[in-house]
Amino acid sequence: MSTQADTLKTVLITGTSTGIGLATAVAAAQAGFRAVATMRDTGKADRLLAAATEAGVADRVVVKRLDVTDAASVKECVAEVVAAYGALDAVVNNAGAGQVGTIENDGVDAVRSAMEVNFFGVVEVTHAALPHLRAAQGRLITVTSVGGVVGQPFNxxxxxxxxxxxxxxxxxxxxxxxxxxxxxxxxxxAVASEFVASAAPDIPALLAAAGPYRPAMQAYVDRTTTSFSAAQTATDAATPIIEALTAEKPVFRVQTSDWARGFVGTKLTDLDGSGVQGLTTTWVR
Structure with a gap:
């Protein structure tokens, strides 16, 4: 005899200890999915489990360790999920790390580090998951950023x-x-989450190390602090992710707010680049 658990679709979500990932795991469970909520350090799962319990979906949230920068960890986690539940119906690539700085000061290794987490981590999970998503006729959803369309100073x-x-x-x-x-x-x-603090945990130190870029960095910090004061919640940002999981025919690209749509739209209609440069130049002056 089959049970309700046997009929649940399974979605694997990376980076779920805080922010958008946490909100997505809870919302996916509320939408009727088994949410395999992964994180590098499962000792940080308390907040997620508390939120799942409060929402009444703790029985649909499964915490697993997955480090997107470790190929063995990725393959092991995906294999365990498929072995346990018989299929992998969807993946949400959410894990990422911000970095504020500029190349002259930070050097090439800092760029490699950012690429390892934010790009190669996504590629690693996608590579491991695709055979199973293909078998399930499933969905691959990746949280990028407006910063994946519009280049931003000190990012x-x-x-x-x-x-x-x-x-x-x-x-x-x-x-x-x-x-x-x-x-x-x-x-x-802009999303109100711990991601922001992790990108620039010590603003005075960041400014002190900026050297000749300090005036521009100060202007950027002032502007960014203001913009994040009106940031949307992680729960609101998770809503389009759940829509992509459940829509009959999800679109390829979606933004999480009216502001994000307007900002991305600037780039997508800016054939010579003057619109974006005119906008972002004001951030550092």
Whole structure:
């Protein structure tokens, strides 16, 4: 005799200890999915489990360890999920790390580090999951950023990685569609979460190390602090992700707010680049 658990579709979500990932795991469970909520350190699962319990869906949230920068960890987690539940119906690539700085000061290793987490981590999970998504005729959803469309001052490494993710997924989407896998990218703008603090945990130190870029960095910090004071919640940002999971025909690219749609729209209609440069120049002056 089958049980309700046997009929649940399974979605694997990366980076679920805080922010959008946490909100997505809870919302996916509320939408009727088994949410395999992964994180590098499962000792940080308390907040997620508390939120799932409060929402009444703790029985649909399964916490597993997955480090997107460790190929063995990724393969092991995906294999365990398929072995336990028989299928993998969807993946939400959400894990990422911000980085604020500029190349002259930070050096090439900092860029490589940002690419490893934000780009190659996505590629690693996608590679491991695709055979199972193909078998399930499933969905591959990746949280990028408005910074994956519009380059932003002092976010060179982060935006480079997110641009790479957007190009990768835009190229993969028509190929994956031929084998029944739907690909979607979700582009948040400013979101109130611990991601912001992790990107620049010590602003005084950041300014002190800026050298000749300090005036521009100060202007950027002032502007960014203001913009994040009106950031959307992680729960609101998760809503389009759940829509992409459940829609009959999800679109390829979706933004999480009206502000994000307007911001991304600036780039997508800016054939000579003057619109974006005119906008972002004001951030550092």
């Amino acid at each position: 060179e490494a982060y935006c480079a990685a997110k641009f790479a993710v957007e190009g990768f997924m835009e190229s993969l989407a028509p190929v994956a569609a031929t084998v029944g896998v739907t690909v979607t990218v979700v582009e948040p703008g």
